[in-house]
Amino acid sequence: MQPITSGGDRAETGRGSILVPVLCGLVQMLDGYDLSTIGLAVPSLVKAWGLPPAAFTQTFALSSIGIMVGAMVAGPVADRFGRRPMLLVSVLLFGVFSLISAWAPSLPVLVALRFLTGVGIGGAMPTTIALTADYIPQRWRATVIMFMFCGNTMGGFIAGQVAAATIPVYSWHGIFVVGGVVPLVLLPLLFWLLPESRHFQAGAAVEPGNPVSGLFKGGLAATTLLLWLIFLLNLLDMYLISYWLPTVLTLEGLQPADAAYSASMYAAGGVISTIALGVLLTRFRAEWVLACNIALGVTCVAIVATQHLAGLPLYAVLFGAGGGMVGSQLGLNGFAAAAYPVALRSTGVGWALGVGRLGGIFGPILGGLLLSLGFSPLSIMLFVCGPGSVTFVSLLVLERVRRGLTQEGRLASA
Template structure:
């Protein structure tokens, strides 16, 4: 049963959360953040890779482009499975252990995709790659959140998650250059080799979450070693110092706790926002290259358009994080989603104007990709340590169901011979629903009884 640790704090023990929040930003924080950014970049590159090569595979294998909606969807199904299954496992076995396994998994199967020769084989490899990608994301969000001081937490999470659209953006530019020279296989070779090379480095340099260790009463010496690296205050504490977390403690089946302690409404609204926005995001990142190419743009220009969307996400993510830390999340994120809905309509009706198209894409990226980055920070703040990876993982998992639906609907509409502009315009409606859900979530959180366990 959930209970408040603060009601029975051990005598003489140090409040770890307060210590982490007082710590000045130093080399330890930067190292954790940088390693998580690298994983996010690799995640973004491998998630996007299939969209870069789908037009080539369509021609090479003599398959209609609409059939590749299943290739997009099965990868996203893997992301869903990874988030739903491996997120809760990390709350039980540790962030670092699951993260290393996930990075190995998606690197290995991304690499094997380079030698796929059948569409069926491609589907299986994309699914297994997705499982690893989906399991990695809630853990790097949780890890970043749990080491960042409260005053900079949203900024840290958004900066970290900017690695995802940055990896997609750089991957787009890289794919446009290497595909004509080395072929489509090179995209998957790069996407597989880089994560596998990172695994030993992560094993050596990435610490386990100190909050996880304390919440599970594990490795007291390891917690002390971490604390001594965090700040001068931590360095003065003795090796025998005990630590505690002044927050709700979670035991048993963690998923059911998403609906306890007055969390039901906030959890469901969070899921709606994730579902709708990830539907829009993955609809756009998977189908924009093909839809713009069908509209008459050359392939490299269509890929650059997707990179523009992700560039807007990087810029928007950093800006949104700072605004959240200063002004609170809900008005900022709700407005961003509403803005995205408006500019999707502008983009769909650009009428062949390149400047209008790319300008609208940049703003949509701020509202869709950038705001999703901010929502990850919100998700990490709604739940206590013992529930954080589960809460983030299930929000992402439910969101991935939307990300599966988005590309599937795109493929269906394309098969029905809808005009590319009309297909794009459909996606503004889920963005509007996400805006409404976030505004309502803000009201629910503000109205929640103060007796509910407050996450640290």
């Protein structure tokens, strides 16, 4: 078995090393906004359509299935044909179908539209990560990708602010209109400014045969499987919280606009945590940093689930929960990109996100199931602590696996 090395993986330098992360971060901001819209719209849709909250479980699940399909298809396609075209198509998809969602006449139509929106959202995720990684030196790769991808979380924060401002005036329609119009307006700018990786401009070699099989060669098998488990569990927690938190807070007595604002604190914590994580990831092993951060998130979620908080205390604890859960996922995205060579980068990240999206599917379903079975709204938050604890342990196991491979000379340091 041959070692995995960084050969052929020299990062680009110059203007592209700044422009590409900025543009990809902008795409992720749009992506994160559209990702958050359905969860923020549900409290108003419940009142407008006279449906119980659990009826929207299928909307959450099909959105996540769309994201899974988009990520798992886009990764291998981008590794073979280039990052840029795949990214532009993804932005077009989630922009168009988010805009159409504003005029959905019924729940089945909304479910179909959110699936198609999800395909675009999922396609943008691995391609922005891989394209950014192609332009950043190895030492800074995980940190820069994390900062780039925090645009996704910032988009979720902005969505909460937009929802709080527009729902009282335009009900649920306005948040989807903004989520569709802005990406479509910015698409020509991306077409003009966004470069392709020179790995593809120069005709870089691609993984022969099925690119997914490369994720299990050269000492990568254990890393791949552990990353899939970690992504699955953390995204299960993230999506359960993201989709159901506004509804849970509404059921606990908050008005929809106030619940949306409170939920935005969770997204804000994910963004701000990148400042500390960015420093720590360049100085310590990523697995240890991310495990400790997950532990912080689990602790804060447990506080939300067991204490009836309101106002500033609620904002602060949700901020900490977002810093732990969302911030760790941002770091994991960068870690996954750094763990794979350039010929497998989009595929590796895409499949980690795609498998993780199974958690994104089951998380919202579990939330709806718990509500339909009569559990208290806050018990949904308490459920999150179980998968979060397993994620913590899995990161420690991953550290031991990768440390052993590095000492054997079979794996380049990520």
